[in-house]
Amino acid sequence: xxxxxxxxxxxxxxxxxxxxxxxxxxxxxxxxxxxxxxxxxxxxxxxxxxxxxxxxxxxxxxxxxxxxxxxxxxxxxxxxxxxxxxxxxxxxxxxxxxxxxxxxxxxxxxxxxxxxxxxxxxxxxxxxxxxxxxxxxxxxxxxxxxxxxxxxxxxxxxxxxxxxxxxxxxxxxxxxxxxxxxxxxxxxxxxxxxxxxxxxxxxxxxxxxxxxxxxxxxxxxxxxxxxxxxxxxxxxxxxxxxxxxxxxxxxxxxxxxxxxxxxxxxxxxxxxxxxxxxxxxxxxxxxxxxxxxxxxxxxxxxxxxxxxxxxxxxxxxxxxxxxxxxxxxxxxxxxxxxxxxxxxxxxxxxxxxxxxxxxxxxxxxxxxxxxxxxxxxxxxxxxxxxxxxxxxxxxxxxxxxxxxxxxxxxxxxxxxxxxxxxxxxxxxxxxxxxxxxxxxxxxxxxxxxxxxxxxxxxxxxxxxxxxxxx
Amino acid sequence: xxxxxxxxxxxxxxxxxxxxxxxxxxxxxxxxxxxxxxxxxxxxxxxxxxxxxxxxxxxxxxxxxxxxxxxxxxxxxxxxxxxxxxxxxxxxxxxxxxxxxxxxxxxxxxxxxxxxxxxxxxxxxxxxxxxxxxxxxxxxxxxxxxxxxxxxxxxxxxxxxxxxxxxxxxxxxxxxxxxxxxxxxxxxxxxxxxxxxxxxxxxxxxxxxxxxxxxxxxxxxxxxxxxxxxxxxxxxxxxxxxxxxxxxxxxxxxxxxxxxxxxxxxxxxxxxxxxxxxxxxxxxxxxxxxxxxxxxxxxxxxxxxxxxxxxxxxxxxxxxxxxxx
Numbered sequence: 001x002x003x004x005x006x007x008x009x010x011x012x013x014x015x016x017x018x019x020x021x022x023x024x025x026x027x028x029x030x031x032x033x034x035x036x037x038x039x040x041x042x043x044x045x046x047x048x049x050x051x052x053x054x055x056x057x058x059x060x061x062x063x064x065x066x067x068x069x070x071x072x073x074x075x076x077x078x079x080x081x082x083x084x085x086x087x088x089x090x091x092x093x094x095x096x097x098x099x100x101x102x103x104x105x106x107x108x109x110x111x112x113x114x115x116x117x118x119x120x121x122x123x124x125x126x127x128x129x130x131x132x133x134x135x136x137x138x139x140x141x142x143x144x145x146x147x148x149x150x151x152x153x154x155x156x157x158x159x160x161x162x163x164x165x166x167x168x169x170x171x172x173x174x175x176x177x178x179x180x181x182x183x184x185x186x187x188x189x190x191x192x193x194x195x196x197x198x199x200x201x202x203x204x205x206x207x208x209x210x211x212x213x214x215x216x217x218x219x220x221x222x223x224x225x226x227x228x229x230x231x232x233x234x235x236x237x238x239x240x241x242x243x244x245x246x247x248x249x250x251x252x253x254x255x256x257x258x259x260x261x262x263x264x265x266x267x268x269x270x271x272x273x274x275x276x277x278x279x280x281x282x283x284x285x286x287x288x289x290x291x292x293x294x295x296x297x298x299x300x301x302x303x304x305x306x307x308x309x310x311x312x313x314x315x316x317x318x319x320x321x322x323x324x325x326x327x328x329x330x331x332x333x334x335x336x337x338x339x340x341x342x343x344x345x346x347x348x349x350x351x352x353x354x355x356x357x358x359x360x361x362x363x364x365x366x367x368x369x370x371x372x373x374x375x376x377x378x379x380x381x382x383x384x385x386x387x388x389x390x391x392x393x394x395x396x397x398x399x400x401x402x403x404x405x406x407x408x409x410x411x412x413x414x415x416x417x418x419x420x421x422x423x424x425x426x427x428x429x430x431x432x433x434x435x436x437x438x439x440x441x442x443x444x445x446x447x448x449x450x451x452x453x454x455x456x457x458x459x460x461x462x463x464x465x466x467x468x469x470x
Numbered sequence: 471x472x473x474x475x476x477x478x479x480x481x482x483x484x485x486x487x488x489x490x491x492x493x494x495x496x497x498x499x500x501x502x503x504x505x506x507x508x509x510x511x512x513x514x515x516x517x518x519x520x521x522x523x524x525x526x527x528x529x530x531x532x533x534x535x536x537x538x539x540x541x542x543x544x545x546x547x548x549x550x551x552x553x554x555x556x557x558x559x560x561x562x563x564x565x566x567x568x569x570x571x572x573x574x575x576x577x578x579x580x581x582x583x584x585x586x587x588x589x590x591x592x593x594x595x596x597x598x599x600x601x602x603x604x605x606x607x608x609x610x611x612x613x614x615x616x617x618x619x620x621x622x623x624x625x626x627x628x629x630x631x632x633x634x635x636x637x638x639x640x641x642x643x644x645x646x647x648x649x650x651x652x653x654x655x656x657x658x659x660x661x662x663x664x665x666x667x668x669x670x671x672x673x674x675x676x677x678x679x680x681x682x683x684x685x686x687x688x689x690x691x692x693x694x695x696x697x698x699x700x701x702x703x704x705x706x707x708x709x710x711x712x713x714x715x716x717x718x719x720x721x722x723x724x725x726x727x728x729x730x731x732x733x734x735x736x737x738x739x740x741x742x743x744x745x746x747x748x749x750x751x752x753x754x755x756x757x758x759x760x761x762x763x764x765x766x767x768x769x770x771x772x773x774x775x776x777x778x779x780x781x782x783x784x785x786x787x788x789x790x791x792x793x794x795x
Contacts (some may be wrong), residue, residue, distance in 0.1 A: 048585050048588060048589050048592070049585055049588070050573070050584065050588045051580065051583075078662075126684060216608065222570070231573075231574075231576045231577040232576075232577065233577075234577040235576065235577030235578065235579075236577075240472055240475070241475075241577050242472060243474065245474065246473070247476050255471050256472055257472065257474075257487055258471055258472055258473055259471050259472075259476045259633060259637075259726065259784045259785075260471075261471050347714050383600075462635070
């Protein structure tokens with residue numbers, strides 16, 4: 001009988017999959033003390049190098065290290081090629097969709113996506129309407145969450161605003177490569193270390209002028225949970241890591257304040273939500289952006305990656321329409337499937353959700369980080385009753401999906417190797433005239449036994465993903 | 471370089487130097503605990519606190535009480551200057567601030583520099599003073615000093631000599647001149663009050679400044695006050711002399727505003743040159759030696775002014791004066 005969960009390392013009969021055979025042999029030859037030492041060595045590396053995320057609680061700010069499991073997840077190259085094609089297809093279609101909804105709105109007129117779903121989405125930025133984006137690249141950096149079941153890989157979520165986690169991909173790789181140097185070489189693992197180089201090439205290709213562009217990363221600052229990642233990427237690309245206070249707009253041109261005066265910026269890779277980019281155009285109380293920034297952007301004097309207003313396309317309700325978007329704009333069948341999704345804004349979807357609350361995962365349309373969701377099979381009767389009330393009060397704010405049997409990969413937990421549920425976030429880049437996907441990604445793991453929630457804020461950790469021959 | 475980034479480098483340099491100076495100071499009375507009298511230990515603590523411009527925690531009213539307090543409460547005083555996070559001059563506080571500044575510019579730092587600084591932070595965060603005290607009162611300061619030396623070596627070996635480096639060294643040496651001037655002033659003033667070699671020997675001053683051996687080679691083993699001051703202020707090759715530090719400050723400012731790029735010279739550069747000249751020509755050896763306390767005070771004040779000029783010229787977003795480059 002087929003086990004309930006797909007196992008990333010073992011076949012149904014318990015033998016190692018071809019890609020992982022060497023790894024299984026190597027781990028089998030290690031005593032528990034040796035495994036513990038390996039885990040300790042990768043933990044120390046993260047600790048000493050300060051690979052942290054910041055957690056704010058009240059007035060306190062603490063730096064935490066994301067739990068890292070040293071056992072890599074292995075994926076055969078042919079499976080990766082399938083994923084890569086699917087990711088590129090999806091991003092191409094979403095960029096076309098974004099251009100369309102901020103211009104002529106053909107897909108809305110043709111009923112591909114309901115008009116009110118788009119125009120009613122808080123992430124739809126009316127300020128973007130009619131603005132011509134250089135090279136029509138709305139989303140230059142995308143992080144797509146994938147899950148695997150016995151049916152294969154499926155997209156769980158698109159992250160089109162400020163996707164994060166790539167630093168953990170790079171940090172995991174360095175740490176795990178150091179822990180298994182011989183195995184790494186023997187597996188001929190596909191490289192991810194040139195991610196920053198690829199990212200820089202993509203960002204500079206978007207510059208509005210032909211001269212060598214000045215590219216910078218905009219960070220909310222030290223207190224942002226992903227500050228480490230912003231600093232890492234800026235360092236690797238050799239570009240400035242700017243905060244709002246470093247920027248000034250003059251004559252609709254964006255400048256950075258330097259020790260030698262003002263210097264023009266051509267491409268700004270922003271790691272800041274739309275709301276905070278410009279207090280003149282968006283939230284007036286934002287101290288994180290720069291006044292007039294959007295005005296300079298509208299004038300076409302610099303490029304923002306990603307563009308404001310891209311969040312409308314990663315909305316959890318709109319997600320259900322992505323296969324139709326792909327068919328409409330590309331005239332192709334989606335290579336990667338979606339997870340079955342019920343929209344509570346529709347009467348059938350609402351009825352199905354309320355009837356099967358104990359079986360479904362219910363999510364808030366604008367929620368993230370594993371917050372504001374109900375995992376039906378793990379919930380109490382009282383929790384379900386409370387959620388049902390919330391859904392009835394505002395159906396459009398919820399969607400539901402079946403509880404997925406996420407695949408499992410071996411992890412070192414409590415002194416021994418045990419399977420845990422995992423997902424995968426690869427990063428897709430879209431430049432002026434090409435797309436790029438680094439062969440790897442952030443592999444998140446639910447370290448609590450039985451848990452399906454992989455978010456770091458909910459006790460999740462990460463592990464390295466090795467794309468290997470096969 | 472972004473003005474904010476330059477400011478982070480500058481403050482990182484200042485706080486690392488401040489850590490080093492506090493370590494150097496706090497070790498002095500702690501090392502004296504072994505074989506000095508209560509009065510001598512009390513004077514040593516007084517030098518420390520006067521240099522830092524602080525009053526000891528729970529300072530008593532009368533001098534007699536003060537001596538007793540300073541002698542018996544070495545543990546409290548050392549704790550306040552080593553691990554007390556509420557004290558901004560404590561070693562832990564200074565290291566933390568240096569690390570926070572480094573964290574903001576870690577994209578400009580070689581990984582080993584950041585790692586070394588971070589490991590020091592993790593060590594200090596977990597300091598256990600009672601245990602360390604049992605193994606030797608100055609053990610913690612010694613370990614902190616070793617970590618700082620390690621960090622300095624890694625920075626020297628790996629950091630690129632760009633504006634980031636220049637602002638860091640600028641901060642480090644402005645801090646050093648200010649601190650060293652305050653320290654020498656406190657030493658001279660308290661030494662004069664104590665009227666004797668026993669309480670504050672000049673040889674001790676040389677040792678604290680890491681200059682005793684060089685002094686012996688250069689002058690003699692007979693330590694003379696006038697020569698000590700000339701050596702610590704005007705020697706061009708002694709890393710802790712004021713003149714040496716001021717020369718480095720001037721060199722860094724010249725690098726930040728490359729020669730010929732700005733005329734007339736930027737205000738901080740002009741002031742550094744003037745201070746360097748004052749240090750070179752000051753007569754510390756003769757009759758005017760009696761004014762040395764005032765001289766050190768004025769150097770510390772001038773250096774504070776130099777800091778303000780540097781901040782105004784480079785670090786506080788000088789966009790009003792700036793043009794696109």
